[in-house]
Amino acid sequence: MNLKLLSLFLIAATAVHAADWRQFRGPNGNGAANEAQVPTVLNASNSIAWKINLPGKGLSSPIIVGDRVFVTCSSGLKEQRLHVICYNAADGTKLWERQFWATGRTMCHEKIAVAAPTPVSDGKYIATIFSSNDIVCLDLDGNLIWFRGLGRDYPNASNSLGMSSSLLIAGGVVVAQVESQSEAFTVGLELATGLNRWKLERARGANWTSPVLLQTKGAELVALQSSKGLAAIDPATGRTVWNYTNSASSTPSSTADGARLFIPSQGLTALEFSGADAEPKQLWRSGQLRPGTPSPAVLGGKIFTMNDGGVLTCGNATTGDRLWQLRLKGPFSASPVVAGQFLYCVNEKGLAQVVDTTRPEGEVVSELDLGEMILSTPSIANGAIYFRSNGQLWKIGKS
Amino acid sequence: MLMKLFLRTLVLSCGVGLALAGLPPEMAEPVRVLRAVGPEGQGNVAASAAWKKLAAGNVSTLLPLLDAMDGANDYALNWLRAAVDSVASRELAAGRKLPQAELNEFLRDMKHSPRARRLAFELVMRVDPAATDQLLAGMLNDPSLEIRHDAVQKLIDQADKELARTNKTAAVSLFQQALGPARDVQQIDGIAGKLAELGQPVDLQKHFGFLADWKVIGPFDNTGNKGFETVYPPELTIDLTAEYDGKLGKVRWQDYTTKHQYGMVDLNQPCGKLKEVAGYATTDFYSDKARAVELRLGGKNSWRVWLNGRFVFAHDEYHTTAEIDQYRMPVQLQQGRNTILVKVCQNGEVADWTEEWEFQLRVTDSLGTPFASVSKSTTAPATNNK
Incomplete structure (x- = not known):
């Protein structure tokens, strides 16, 4: 293979990976897709590529790796049956399913589910945690790589309303943020084996936020948010690099955009950091951009926040200035996701709404009523958008 | 085939510990490795390789895999279950038949692991859904x-x-x-x-077996939720005649019997609707013999539990939500008198939905079958809190 061919191959491979959606809120963990060619007109008659029944409940988002869609569900008595399922993205056929028995507590609020956290993949493995704090790592073909029962290992780390923090892969470890009133820790598990590389004791308190990856100048940090604030840690060692101590929300997660981090704190607070060990500086703070349950999304210099009732606010990500507000049909739990100029929001009644963010005041340009309660954040990959409810998984876009 | 069945039955009849001995030689070592997994990822590295060998099996290895689940810990059960899923799915996709008769026989044998039997049941359901009613007949008291x-x-x-x-x-x-x-x-x-x-x-209180008759004492101070960790006198000794300094003055043990259909012991009733307080409840449970049981507790407040003076478990969480059997604690009862002590704390939140200062507790087997306290005539002295 000559150099030119090799270059073409690498570009093609990168393009495929760029269209994956491998974790909660997408490739960058900020709700933004690395692609813009996603359906913008949604209708029941010709935009649904396929729809399939799921075997259990779930708030977790589907993730997409190449031509495969991975979904988690929980079912059975006290939702003690945990499912990891792989579907063919092209036609929705099931490729494999693995089931496990929860080893930790599965009690959660009736509105949510044990399959609340979203899986994560590095392109080779898929790892997922459930509200019971059971973690499963499989390869893409469903071979079990390791299993951890953190709920059994650390039985006091539980929340009777349920746990929802999604995993993150960074620095060769799977970062699991397991934080409750009774016990709180974050653990870095070796991706290949599931063994503890480090375990960081955290301030006790209910926490449903997910870790976020910060990347700049070759530095890679993981932001751990809680009601106390936010700690940036080195994922390879668990060492705390800096702390933001001005309190933060325990529900919507922070959103990263390169070297900038938008924290649901005192409204919304933007920080910028310049390197691995440098303390971040505050860029701005805005009460007008305060998010509700949904986490913010950021793309193209704009940041989008939403309150639970459905008021969508667009802000300038550099200055924090509010640009416009638009009332959507709420209420919302799912976080918005964005591809190109279009923002995709789905409310709790299952009404998907597409917002053209380039209009002066934002404008809903399409709606699709999926007819079921949806609390799960949509996923975007390879020109399609995926929605999931407790009973269904939809692919909207090309089949 | 008959010989295989006979050998398998023979091995099982000799006890769970011998289950490994009945495995085909090529499965024995990988099964041993999977059964050796434990807390904090112990054995994961070896298990991953062993799992691949077992997951590459065929219809003839399904029953040995199910056998291997007998007596396995909860981590190992999941490794073995995933291997069964992998083998069964692949064989079915290839058009091969699962060993339905053997699975039925496995299911009917109550000596097997309840979870393995459930898995056998589900495998049969995959190939013969119409058999459900027939299989479930007579399974009302199933250990699964x-x-x-x-x-x-x-x-x-x-x-x-x-x-x-x-x-x-x-x-x-x-x-x-x-x-x-x-x-x-x-x-x-x-x-x-x-x-x-x-x-x-x-009578749901009786049906579930909630303990209804208690002695309660309080309020003690829980300002700033510090009382959860504070050792008040009842944690040192249970003297039902004693008087202590409480948060609002002297406190004494009081009789309390709950009429609540789900056995809620409501400390707001004897102590008043208070905030940032802690209270204790104690009762004697008489057992006709020493036995392993579960203490099952539900409630929205922080709590600690002791049995016969020994600390059992604690959970420091306020006002999320509550349900029956929310927390399950395996313990060993002694014959005769067993003294249960519960500490229950109330925090400082003032919203309407944070008024509860209560718990419910029952004594059950691992399936949730309640035990009732027996007559005091079988008493043996309990070790009081030290």
Whole structure:
């Protein structure tokens, strides 16, 4: 293979990976897709590529790796049956399913589910945690790589309303943020084996936020948010690099955009950091951009926040200035996701709404009523958008 | 095939510990490795390689894999279950038949792991869904809670059909048949609701076995939730005649009997509706013999539990939500008197939904079958709190 061919191959491979959606809120963990060619007109008659029944409940988002869609569900008595399922993205056929028995507590609020956290993949493995704090790592073909029962290992780390923090892969470890009133820790598990590389004791308190990856100048940090604030840690060692101590929300997660981090704190607070060990500086703070349950999304210099009732606010990500507000049909739990100029929001009644963010005041340009309660954040990959409810998984876009 | 069945049965009859001995030689080592996994990822590295060998099996290895689940810990059960899933799915996709007769036989043998039997049941369901009713017949008292649930549900469905036909006598009979073996709280509540509508109310407090008679004392100080960690005198010794300094003055033990249908011990009643306080409740539970049981507690407040002076468990969480059997604590009862002590704390939140300062507790087996305290005549002295 000559150099030119090799270059073409690498570009093609990168393009495929760029269209994956491998974790909660997408490739960058900020709700933004690395692609813009996603359906913008949604209708029941010709935009649904396929729809399939799921075997259990779930708030977790589907993730997409190449031509495969991975979904988690929980079912059975006290939702003690945990499912990891792989579907063919092209036609929705099931490729494999693995089931496990929860080893930790599965009690959660009736509105949510044990399959609340979203899986994560590095392109080779898929790892997922459930509200019971059971973690499963499989390869893409469903071979079990390791299993951890953190709920059994650390039985006091539980929340009777349920746990929802999604995993993150960074620095060769799977970062699991397991934080409750009774016990709180974050653990870095070796991706290949599931063994503890480090375990960081955290301030006790209910926490449903997910870790976020910060990347700049070759530095890679993981932001751990809680009601106390936010700690940036080195994922390879668990060492705390800096702390933001001005309190933060325990529900919507922070959103990263390169070297900038938008924290649901005192409204919304933007920080910028310049390197691995440098303390971040505050860029701005805005009460007008305060998010509700949904986490913010950021793309193209704009940041989008939403309150639970459905008021969508667009802000300038550099200055924090509010640009416009638009009332959507709420209420919302799912976080918005964005591809190109279009923002995709789905409310709790299952009404998907597409917002053209380039209009002066934002404008809903399409709606699709999926007819079921949806609390799960949509996923975007390879020109399609995926929605999931407790009973269904939809692919909207090309089949 | 018959010889294989005979050997497998022979091995099982000799006890769970010998299950490994009956495995085909090529499976023995990988199964041993999977069964050796433990807390904090112990054995994961070796297990990953062993799993691949077992997952590459075929229909003939399914029964040995199910056998291997007998006596396995909860981590190992999941490794083995995933191997069964992998083998069964691949073989079915290839058009091969699962060993249905052997799976049926495995399912009927109560000596096997309840979870392995449930898995066998589900494998049969995959290839012969019509066999469900036949398989569930006679499984109302199954040690697998999932199988038992389905068998109970079958009766509930029959009762509902009789009710729809306005055949109330038959419906009552079927609901009552379902109530005894039911262990799932939702099923029990549903059955009790139907029976109440049919004029046959159920004493739920008694049915669930909630402990109703307690001595309570409080309030002690829990300002800033510090009382959860503070050792107050009842944690050192239970002297029902003693008087202590409480948060609002002198406090003494009081009799308290709950009438709540789900056995809630409401400290707001004897102590008043207070905030940032801690209280204690104690009761003696008499057992006819030493036995392993579970203490099952529900409530929205932070709590600590001791049995016979020994600390059992604690959970420091306020006002999320509560349900029956929210927390399960395996303990060993001694013959005769067993003293249970519960500390329950109330925080400083002032919203309406944070008023509860209460707990419920029952003593059960691992399936949730309640034990009632027996006559005091079988007493043996309990070790008091030190």
